Amino acid sequence: xxxxxxxxxxxxxxxxxxxxxxxxxxxxxxxxxxxxxxxxxxxxxxxxxxxxxxxxxxxxxxxxxxxxxxxxxxxxxxxxxxxxxxxxxxxxxxxxxxxxxxxxxxxxxxxxxxxxxxxxxxxxxxxxxxxxxxxxxxxxxxxxxxxxxxxxxxxxxxxxxxxxxxxxxxxxxxxxxxxxxxxxxxxxxxxxxxxxxxxxxxxxxxxxxxxxxxxxxxxxxxxxxxxxxxxxxxxxxxxxxxxxxxxxxxxxxxxxxxxxxxxxxxxxxxxxxxxxxxxxxxxxxxxxxxxxxxxxxxxxxxxxxx
Numbered sequence: 001x002x003x004x005x006x007x008x009x010x011x012x013x014x015x016x017x018x019x020x021x022x023x024x025x026x027x028x029x030x031x032x033x034x035x036x037x038x039x040x041x042x043x044x045x046x047x048x049x050x051x052x053x054x055x056x057x058x059x060x061x062x063x064x065x066x067x068x069x070x071x072x073x074x075x076x077x078x079x080x081x082x083x084x085x086x087x088x089x090x091x092x093x094x095x096x097x098x099x100x101x102x103x104x105x106x107x108x109x110x111x112x113x114x115x116x117x118x119x120x121x122x123x124x125x126x127x128x129x130x131x132x133x134x135x136x137x138x139x140x141x142x143x144x145x146x147x148x149x150x151x152x153x154x155x156x157x158x159x160x161x162x163x164x165x166x167x168x169x170x171x172x173x174x175x176x177x178x179x180x181x182x183x184x185x186x187x188x189x190x191x192x193x194x195x196x197x198x199x200x201x202x203x204x205x206x207x208x209x210x211x212x213x214x215x216x217x218x219x220x221x222x223x224x225x226x227x228x229x230x231x232x233x234x235x236x237x238x239x240x241x242x243x244x245x246x247x248x249x250x251x252x253x254x255x256x257x258x259x260x261x262x263x264x265x266x267x268x269x270x271x272x273x274x275x276x277x278x279x280x281x282x283x284x285x286x287x288x289x290x291x292x293x294x295x296x297x298x299x300x301x302x303x304x305x306x
Contacts, residue, residue: 022103025128028135032088040083044075051211053200053288062149062151063196063197068213086113087114088109094106099273104249104273106125106242106247138211142286170276170282171243193285194279201287202290235253252274267296268297
């Protein structure tokens with residue numbers, strides 16, 4: 001008697017695709033630990049567009065800065081600077097999600113300053129998107145910061161303090177974001193985002209294939225306003241989701257009807273993989289991630305028949 005009758009061909013393809021994506025990520029991390037820049041650059045896809053956020057910064061006012069690098073030359077210069085300053089000794093995951101087009105890790109990264117015996121450890125988030133060929137298309141990083149320094153000012157008097165309730169708050173905030181996205185509620189989306197927030201996520205409005213940088217609430221309002229003008233979201237379903245007291249990560253499948261432009265009237269789908277970092281008041285102050293190309297699909301969200 002069958003108990004779990006998922007198509008074995010689908011499971012095999014899923015396993016193969018996931019293994020390929022994970023291999024691209026691990027090959028890159030191992031090259032970073034080796035520290036030879038030409039070999040490190042070979043772990044990228046041959047052609048862009050690329051999406052890199054490897055030098056995030058917390059500002060004095062509690063806001064964040066998320067510089068995006070999208071050219072091969074810019075990425076090489078960033079690696080020369082970072083690996084010229086320190087050695088990466090080890091990356092030990094605490095949470096790991098192996099997607100079909102990315103690897104996400106919440107890990108402890110061990111490093112050492114060049115020419116010294118000064119070693120340190122940081123908890124870091126890393127997202128490594130990849131395509132069907134060899135190499136990664138991006139490296140998106142965040143180093144754990146105390147929630148108390150994010151956002152500025154003091155947290156609300158009734159803010160939760162226990163880890164389990166902080167995790168609950170972060171999960172529920174992400175749920176509110178998805179529900180607002182689903183119904184095209186601009187105010188609802190903005191209600192989950194801090195005034196000093198910065199985002200480095202895939203640009204689906206201009207469809208550039210790389211990341212867009214959004215700084216401050218107005219930039220987020222402009223982007224999501226344009227997004228809702230272009231798309232009517234039909235579904236926004238989380239496939240994987242992890243909530244901790246200091247971040248939430250999710251892969252989300254979005255299906256939508258295109259309302260404007262040359263593709264108006266088409267049904268499309270795409271996946272996003274993003275981690276959102278909360279400020280001390282619970283709103284998201286850093287949003288980092290990438291997404292798959294737009295794919296035409298039927299109204300049900302499945303690919304159209306060939």
